[in-house]
Amino acid sequence: MLKGWKEIPIGGMILEPGNSVNFKTGDWRAMKPVIDKNKCIKCLMCWTFCPEPAIIRHEDNSVDINYDFCKGCGICAKVCPRKAITMVPEGE
Amino acid sequence: MSYFKKLADLPREELLAPGHRLCAGCAASIIARLALKATRGPTIVVNATGCLEVATTIYPYTSWRVPWVHVAFENAASVASGIEAAFRIMEKKYGVKKPDIIVFGGDGGTFDIGLQALSGALEREHDFVYICYDNEAYMNTGIQRSSATPLGAWTTTSPAGKVVPGKLERKKDLIGIAVAHGVEYAATASPAYPLDLVNKVRKAIEVDGPAVLHIISPCPRGWRFDPSETIEVARLAVETRFFPIYEVERGQYKINIKVAKPKPVEEYLKKQGRFKHLFLPENKWLLERIKKVVEENWNRLLELAGEK
Amino acid sequence: MGKVLGLMGNEAVAYAVKQSNVDVIAAYPITPQTIIVERLSEFVANGELDAAFVPVESEHSALSCCVGASLAGARVFTASASQGIALMFEITFIASSMRCPIVMAIVNRAFSAPINIHCSHDDTVALRDASWVHLISESVQEAYDNAIQAFKIAEDSRVLLPTSISLDGFILSHCLERIEVLDNKVVSDFLPPRKAEYKLDPEKPITFGPLALQDYYFEFKRQQEEAMRNALSVVKEVGKKYGEISGRTYGTVKKFMTDDADVVLVCMGTVAGTARVVARSLRKEGKKVGVLSIRLFRPFPAQDVVEALRNAKAVAVIDRSSAPGCIGGPLFEDICTALYDLPEKPLTYNIIAGLGGRDITPEHIKQIYNTGYKYIKEGKVLEKVLWVGVR
Numbered sequence: 001m002l003k004g005w006k007e008i009p010i011g012g013m014i015l016e017p018g019n020s021v022n023f024k025t026g027d028w029r030a031m032k033p034v035i036d037k038n039k040c041i042k043c044l045m046c047w048t049f050c051p052e053p054a055i056i057r058h059e060d061n062s063v064d065i066n067y068d069f070c071k072g073c074g075i076c077a078k079v080c081p082r083k084a085i086t087m088v089p090e091g092e
Numbered sequence: 093m094s095y096f097k098k099l100a101d102l103p104r105e106e107l108l109a110p111g112h113r114l115c116a117g118c119a120a121s122i123i124a125r126l127a128l129k130a131t132r133g134p135t136i137v138v139n140a141t142g143c144l145e146v147a148t149t150i151y152p153y154t155s156w157r158v159p160w161v162h163v164a165f166e167n168a169a170s171v172a173s174g175i176e177a178a179f180r181i182m183e184k185k186y187g188v189k190k191p192d193i194i195v196f197g198g199d200g201g202t203f204d205i206g207l208q209a210l211s212g213a214l215e216r217e218h219d220f221v222y223i224c225y226d227n228e229a230y231m232n233t234g235i236q237r238s239s240a241t242p243l244g245a246w247t248t249t250s251p252a253g254k255v256v257p258g259k260l261e262r263k264k265d266l267i268g269i270a271v272a273h274g275v276e277y278a279a280t281a282s283p284a285y286p287l288d289l290v291n292k293v294r295k296a297i298e299v300d301g302p303a304v305l306h307i308i309s310p311c312p313r314g315w316r317f318d319p320s321e322t323i324e325v326a327r328l329a330v331e332t333r334f335f336p337i338y339e340v341e342r343g344q345y346k347i348n349i350k351v352a353k354p355k356p357v358e359e360y361l362k363k364q365g366r367f368k369h370l371f372l373p374e375n376k377w378l379l380e381r382i383k384k385v386v387e388e389n390w391n392r393l394l395e396l397a398g399e400k
Numbered sequence: 401m402g403k404v405l406g407l408m409g410n411e412a413v414a415y416a417v418k419q420s421n422v423d424v425i426a427a428y429p430i431t432p433q434t435i436i437v438e439r440l441s442e443f444v445a446n447g448e449l450d451a452a453f454v455p456v457e458s459e460h461s462a463l464s465c466c467v468g469a470s471l472a473g474a475r476v477f478t479a480s481a482s483q484g485i486a487l488m489f490e491i492t493f494i495a496s497s498m499r500c501p502i503v504m505a506i507v508n509r510a511f512s513a514p515i516n517i518h519c520s521h522d523d524t525v526a527l528r529d530a531s532w533v534h535l536i537s538e539s540v541q542e543a544y545d546n547a548i549q550a551f552k553i554a555e556d557s558r559v560l561l562p563t564s565i566s567l568d569g570f571i572l573s574h575c576l577e578r579i580e581v582l583d584n585k586v587v588s589d590f591l592p593p594r595k596a597e598y599k600l601d602p603e604k605p606i607t608f609g610p611l612a613l614q615d616y617y618f619e620f621k622r623q624q625e626e627a628m629r630n631a632l633s634v635v636k637e638v639g640k641k642y643g644e645i646s647g648r649t650y651g652t653v654k655k656f657m658t659d660d661a662d663v664v665l666v667c668m669g670t671v672a673g674t675a676r677v678v679a680r681s682l683r684k685e686g687k688k689v690g691v692l693s694i695r696l697f698r699p700f701p702a703q704d705v706v707e708a709l710r711n712a713k714a715v716a717v718i719d720r721s722s723a724p725g726c727i728g729g730p731l732f733e734d735i736c737t738a739l740y741d742l743p744e745k746p747l748t749y750n751i752i753a754g755l756g757g758r759d760i761t762p763e764h765i766k767q768i769y770n771t772g773y774k775y776i777k778e779g780k781v782l783e784k785v786l787w788v789g790v791r
Binding site: 134135136138145146149150151152154156157158159160161162163164166167170171172173174175177178179180181182184185186188191208209211212215216 | 423424426450451452454455456457458460461462464465466467468469470471472473474476490491494498593600601602603604605606607608609610611612613616
């Protein structure tokens with residue numbers, strides 16, 4: 001249910017920083033990236049260049065795709081120096 | 093002085109949250125995301141109207157995890173001036189801590205409609221970093237030309253027609269304009285060289301006064317290339333000398349990425365649909381002109397850097 | 401206990417702004433406002449006012465700068481006129497929608513073309529839909545008093561809207577009057593430093609100025625409407641509180657001999673003074689005339705206007721700006737709308753006068769009252785809109 005004028009903050013202010021995480025853009029994609037962890041050298045190139053970001057960087061610099069937000073642009077697959085990421089059709 | 097020596101040095105914290113509506117493969121969000129990783133403390137972002145602003149703040153959602161403000165298209169630099177002046181005086185009067193200020197403006201909001209505001213803010217020497225993410229047209233309203241659109245490019249208001257084959261005017265020299273205002277630091281950057289980019293943002297933040305960064309922001313939609321190629325296009329722009337990476341400190345030019353053996357300009361142009369008309373025989377003169385301009389700009393840069 | 405000074409309108413505004421402990425001033429000079437800006441930059445340069453003075457490069461940037469500073473939590477002031485107001489027009493709507501309690505002095509000057517530096521109300525009335533609180537000053541004393549009250553009204557949490565104080569260009573701005581100024585301490589007690597509830601603060605990151613689509617935009621406009629409605633009572637509250645500290649109480653309108661008047665002249669600005677002089681002399685001749693001067697232009701104090709005019713037989717409204725293509729000028733439209741629902745309405749007619757600084761003389765005023773009497777005799781308004789004083 002959409003909120004009424006008395007319930008929302010004045011002037012268009014958005015008080016919750018980063019609440020766009022509630023808007024899942026993952027359903028945009030037609031292709032999805034799959035990481036082969038055996039090939040991954042944790043260089044962080046994919047994480048650096050992900051526009052969303054939809055790549056989770058762990059403490060040890062290993063990475064995982066956040067499929068809630070991945071739009072399937074394919075940049076990560078392109079920049080990976082070890083070709084550890086492949087784009088496969090969504091639904092596969 | 094390099095603040096970040098390798099990608100792992102970049103902080104894990106994401107000050108730009110996912111869930112924004114920028115196109116898949118958009119360089120603007122890569123640039124904004126990386127720039128925010130270069131911050132050194134409390135930072136406020138001012139954003140001009142444009143792709144980045146609109147797509148990251150569709151009510152009730154915001155992707156920003158820092159204080160953020162958008163007012164209008166042509167006044168990001170004036171809004172930033174007001175914020176900066178307010179914090180300077182509030183620090184003095186009430187002890188409020190003054191945060192860093194980063195302004196994001198597209199080429200539209202910087203080169204054209206926003207140029208006056210930028211000029212005024214630079215002249216008054218406010219302490220802020222102005223980052224122009226340049227996708228070389230008014231992309232948010234549907235790919236109309238700006239004064240940052242390169243020579244020969246197709247846009248909807250400089251279409252490649254039978255009589256007029258694309259934009260016939262050259263790109264404005266934003267860094268030159270900034271340098272003419274006497275800024276302490278101005279530089280170009282490309283997201284394909286992320287460490288260079290983040291180090292420059294950090295350097296700009298550390299400057300006491302205004303600093304201007306001009307960052308090329310390839311746009312899959314407007315430049316007509318596959319979204320996966322964004323970084324490749326951003327790299328080719330540099331490798332062909334089309335978009336040189338240099339910095340100017342107190343008026344002294346320095347080329348950061350010396351492209352000794354440039355790839356042919358055609359390799360960059362062929363990757364993008366907005367230039368495909370240049371390969372028609374009747375437009376060969378324009379293609380040659382573009383190559384000449386690239387060469388002239390590079391030579392001029394060499395001279396300014398004292399390397400000729 | 402306050403002191404008496406001889407100040408010009410512009411100087412009085414600058415003095416009031418200084419006492420109001422403004423934090424940021426961003427303004428661009430334009431005749432006839434320049435002296436406000438010059439005095440303020442002198443105060444800052446001499447350390448009399450602890451504020452940041454931002455010498456912006458245009459009025460559009462002036463108001464943009466003010467919006468930024470206001471969102472940062474500062475108390476902000478600017479001033480402009482005529483073309484400057486026209487140039488910052490875009491931002492005036494944004495300043496109010498982003499709920500910035502900016503105070504702006506508008507030194508009324510006609511719009512070009514032809515370029516004219518003298519008094520018309522074009523600039524203020526052009527902002528009537530911009531969701532600003534608009535206060536009109538009739539004298540230098542009022543300009544001073546209005547400036548101080550403007551901050552209190554604007555920053556009230558029930559309002560949080562930019563507020564303008566208008567003063568007639570040259571007629572007031574450059575007119576030396578004897579005025580009473582309050583003690584610095586009295587003003588600072590009345591106006592403690594601004595405590596913005598929502599501001600740009602790294603401790604609490606807020607996003608200001610998003611895109612709102614069809615599903616939300618409407619609601620933000622309704623909020624603004626509510627703030628404007630609240631402003632009506634806040635203006636009266638503040639006017640009363642101001643009366644307690646200064647001896648001069650302010651409301652929304654000023655009635656002069658309107659209770660039993662046959663013909664009432666409604667106007668804004670300095671012409672009210674001239675009208676009262678004429679009204680007094682006509683009363684001596686036995687003519688029952690009155691003057692209603694509008695202090696609060698927006699939100700329009702319809703109830704107070706109706707209460708003052710309901711028993712008049714004829715109402716003349718002077719507009720010092722024209723609205724070509726409309727049935728009369730902006731103030732006339734407001735007055736007529738306010739009176740429309742009365743079962744027995746006075747005959748209303750509009751006077752366009754004083755454009756571009758053309759003097760509105762006592763003769764003109766007399767002519768206007770006599771026209772009212774003529775209409776009363778005829779039982780109808782023979783000519784609805786009269787251009788008085790034009791050749």
